Amino acid sequence: MIHVTYGNNLIAYLSLEDQRINQSVDKDKIRYLFKFTNDLTKAIKYSYAESLTHNERYVKCEFIHDLNDDLYMYKINLKPYGYWKYEVYEVSWTGAVAISAGNAPINESDVLPVLGTHGIVQGKVEQGKLLVSETAGNEQVKYTQYAETTSNNYIYTN
Numbered sequence: 001m002i003h004v005t006y007g008n009n010l011i012a013y014l015s016l017e018d019q020r021i022n023q024s025v026d027k028d029k030i031r032y033l034f035k036f037t038n039d040l041t042k043a044i045k046y047s048y049a050e051s052l053t054h055n056e057r058y059v060k061c062e063f064i065h066d067l068n069d070d071l072y073m074y075k076i077n078l079k080p081y082g083y084w085k086y087e088v089y090e091v092s093w094t095g096a097v098a099i100s101a102g103n104a105p106i107n108e109s110d111v112l113p114v115l116g117t118h119g120i121v122q123g124k125v126e127q128g129k130l131l132v133s134e135t136a137g138n139e140q141v142k143y144t145q146y147a148e149t150t151s152n153n154y155i156y157t158n
Contacts, residue, residue, distance in 0.1 A: 002130045006081055010063040012049075014088065014126055017056055021122040022092040027054050029093045031119065032061060035108060036076070036130065039083040046107055048091075048099050050074040071106060072099050078132045088126035091119040 004010040016032060036045045048071060049061030066075035078084060089108045095116020098104065104119045105112060112118040 001128060002086070003133065004078070004130070005133045005135060006079065007065055007135045009065050010076070010078070010130075012061045013058045014061060015057070016059040016061075016088060016090070016125050017054070019125040021090050021125065025092050025094065029097060030054075031091050031093075031097060031099060031104070032059070032125075033089040033091050033105065033108065033121065034061070034063075035087040035089065036078065037085045037087075038080060039085065041080060043080075045069055045076060045078070046071050047076045048072060048074060048104065049088075072101065072104060078130070081132050081134045084130040084132060086126075086128055086130050087124055090122040090125045092122055093117065093119050 002010070002012045017027075020030070022030070030051075032049045032051065034047050034049055036047070037043070047063055047069065049059075049063060051059055052062055053060035062074065064073070064075045065077070067077050069076050087108070091105060093116065097119075098117045099119075103112070103117050105121050108121055108124070110121065112120070
């Protein structure tokens with residue numbers, strides 16, 4: 001499970017290399033497309049992860065919190081708060097990697113014309129849960145602590 005507080009960048013360390021599908025290209029030709037589905041509203045959001053560290057043990061994936069989603073610039077707004085299902089899809093390139101419109105698939109079923117600079121979705125390599133917590137002080141539901149009364153309360157019955 002991944003946990004993030006709303007308003008912060010999302011950083012996840014995932015074992016994506018273990019499930020890698022396309023072994024014929026180098027690691028630098030692989031990117032990861034994330035599909036986030038909100039458990040309550042069923043809203044779906046897509047974003048590529050900025051892979052900062054890619055080694056045998058894990059892949060560090062980072063998303064930038066922004067009020068406006070941008071699939072290609074790693075920006076995502078994970079609101080409403082709560083639980084989201086995430087699915088990770090491996091996308092590979094045979095030529096230069098270009099995460100931009102027309103070069104990178106926009107979802108898991110997008111098929112682009114065959115060209116070295118066009119990414120190809122290889123398949124799902126990971127899935128799990130993401131918890132987006134509310135920012136402290138900005139909770140949607142606020143509770144007040146019970147304060148004891150200084151006087152006695154009486155109940156009369158007939």
